[in-house]
Amino acid sequence: MAEEPRASVRAAILNTLIRLRSADVIRGLVEHLRSENATLRNEVIEVLQDMPDEAMPILEQLLTDWDSDVRIFTANILSETKHPRTPDVLIGVIKSDPHVNVCMAALDGLLEIGDESMIDSIQQLGERFPEAPFVKFAVSLAIKRLQGVDYARGTT
Template sequence: MALKKPPTAVTTEHSGRQHERDAAGLLKQLTDSNAEVRRWAARDLADCPGCSEALVEHLKTEADTSVREVILTSLVLLGDNTAVYGLVACMRSEDAALRNEAIEAMKQLPDAVSPIMRGLLADEDSDMRIFAVNILESLKHPSVEQWLSDVIEHDDHVNVCATAVDLLGEVGSRTALEPLLRLKTRFDKEPYIQFAADLAIKRILEG
């Protein structure tokens, strides 16, 4: 008697991908009640330029964590301006999880994010400026140190500068020493700034 082959991963994949895989069909599947269908649709939309806006909009309402993760991955793979500005909009959300997801995604897009970084660091909302510094934590871009130095030279918000100086202590070079000393002068009544700047200076000199 012939043995039957057990179901394979292909079978499982097919069960969630029974619909059309063109952009229109995939966008329709993003609203399917089955999370597996939505997950496969979100993954396949990474190959569909022009779908970033729809992915961002769906990200704002998607309840399933695994689907959200795939949407974010697809947005990073698409990496166009629409994806980046959509993620910036998510950073302004009241939903803390969505904000953090957007920040983590933007860390993976140095070339797409770098043209707007100065704008983010000058945003009128101090929280947005802090989020922008958080992006710099893992953003592999040659201007990271300069951006951080500009923040501690010009930003008047103590929490923004505190976030920047903490990171500058990790990534800064001796070029950052003068800006750090000037920061101590600007915030001479702020104990944490004095402590953090001294620590950053110590790390740079020892590094």
């Protein structure tokens, strides 16, 4: 699949793989998250987002990958899935991942699916990276958004 130059053929292959919905397919796909080919990576990301139930166990494993880029891609995939465990998994990332950019990707995902019950965990993220002022700023905006504050206007 990675060597296939035609987008239409890759799309047909990926559509077939989605229908198979197996752990073997998912394990094969996630290897492409390391690809230098951004188009292929994005296609794989979309396919994985379409198989949240089957992909969740493997995505959780990827959140411990040695490569922070793979962990960022994984957080992005999770933020677009409708799996019920996604919020808890992303909270786990912001509580424990050592890489600030991975945590920020998880925070972005939580903004899409989160609620006020996550505010305490999000506040801790700002404390974990005191040397990064952009984290405190992002945490502040995230909390306001989860509280229903329009941060552009400062109103609810």
